[in-house]
Amino acid sequence: MPPKRLSSSEYAAGLLSGNRVQLSRAITLVESTLASDQALAQEVLAAVLPHTGQALRIGITGVPGVGKSTFIEALGLYVVQTLGKKLAVLAVDPSSPRGGGSILGDKTRMPQLAAHANAFIRPSPSSGSLGGVARATREALLLCEAAGHEVIFVETVGVGQSETTVHGLVDFFLLLMLAGAGDELQGLKRGIMEMADALLITKADQGNEAAARRARGEYQNALNLFPHAPSGWYPPVLLTSAVTGAGVPETWEMLQKYVAQTQANGFFQRRRQQQQLQWLHHTIAQELEARFYAKEAVRAELPMLQQAVAEGRQTPFAAAQQLLNL
Numbered sequence: 001m002p003p004k005r006l007s008s009s010e011y012a013a014g015l016l017s018g019n020r021v022q023l024s025r026a027i028t029l030v031e032s033t034l035a036s037d038q039a040l041a042q043e044v045l046a047a048v049l050p051h052t053g054q055a056l057r058i059g060i061t062g063v064p065g066v067g068k069s070t071f072i073e074a075l076g077l078y079v080v081q082t083l084g085k086k087l088a089v090l091a092v093d094p095s096s097p098r099g100g101g102s103i104l105g106d107k108t109r110m111p112q113l114a115a116h117a118n119a120f121i122r123p124s125p126s127s128g129s130l131g132g133v134a135r136a137t138r139e140a141l142l143l144c145e146a147a148g149h150e151v152i153f154v155e156t157v158g159v160g161q162s163e164t165t166v167h168g169l170v171d172f173f174l175l176l177m178l179a180g181a182g183d184e185l186q187g188l189k190r191g192i193m194e195m196a197d198a199l200l201i202t203k204a205d206q207g208n209e210a211a212a213r214r215a216r217g218e219y220q221n222a223l224n225l226f227p228h229a230p231s232g233w234y235p236p237v238l239l240t241s242a243v244t245g246a247g248v249p250e251t252w253e254m255l256q257k258y259v260a261q262t263q264a265n266g267f268f269q270r271r272r273q274q275q276q277l278q279w280l281h282h283t284i285a286q287e288l289e290a291r292f293y294a295k296e297a298v299r300a301e302l303p304m305l306q307q308a309v310a311e312g313r314q315t316p317f318a319a320a321q322q323l324l325n326l
């Protein structure tokens, strides 16, 4: 029997008390495409909004196999055990098949973290489009904050558009890299490195240390060529190893330093404000487009006009104007 449908205030109360079952169910609600679920989800979000925003939001990306899951387990355990903080791990993986993204299988790569009472791990929503996944993840992040999570990791695979999306969700963006593999091999575009607030060279162990140190030097030089960031922050390059545990406390200290510096100079708040505004305009654009294409008259005229544009009988601009004026 499916669980009884809760009211928005019941959801809100459950979330604010840190109830994990309610948190999971509320996230399922924001992921749902049913109009009635969406409406309830928006009510829940409105109710808990004053209790959001206090977490440190960290994006983590890197090509498959670089060691994201292993690193999240190591840094995550440091956060929940050593620091005693509540952590949530979310993922943005629009390509994941229905029934659970890679992070779900990943729970086996994060066995201790997955079992820890202070850690909440949630796989990527599996609803195809990146836009849908991004919205659901943004809202899930707010729900996790309302439930008292002080640190939030958002993981994504570094192969495409999804890191731009995650960059727009987080306070700090960590890029994991392998030593010795060429940039092309890592599928890295300059743009992704430019978004990074820090680079972590993974697997600096088992004879790989010298190569890792060399890579650190090279990447540090590459980063120094980028234009001066408005945050006043210079992205550092750190070495990590899940085998020796090296780099884990250092990564946390670096994050603290970033927060202190950017909260002092106002960039931290500004970045969040910009993200909110971007999200606003993005939502308006999407909604307008959806309404436009749903119009009866547009649906009737569109095929003919498409044909005319394709055959060069009408300019795209004129056809667009005609449709927009309908």
Ligand SMILES: Nc1nc2c(ncn2[C@@H]2O[C@H](COP(=O)(O)OP(=O)(O)OP(=O)(O)O)[C@@H](O)[C@H]2O)c(=O)[nH]1
Binding pocket: 062, 063, 064, 065, 066, 067, 068, 069, 070, 071, 102, 106, 109, 157, 202, 203, 204, 205, 206, 240, 241, 242, 243
């Ligand atoms: N020696 C060494 N091996 C590591 C380290 N971190 C990860 N590995 C290994 O590298 C492999 C890939 O690690 P994952 O953590 O699964 O990598 P991932 O980036 O999450 O990969 P995807 O989920 O496929 O995107 C595993 O076999 C790990 O055991 C490390 O610090 N040192």
Ligand SMILES: [Mg+2]
Binding pocket: 068, 069, 070, 102, 106, 109
């Ligand atoms: Mg993984």
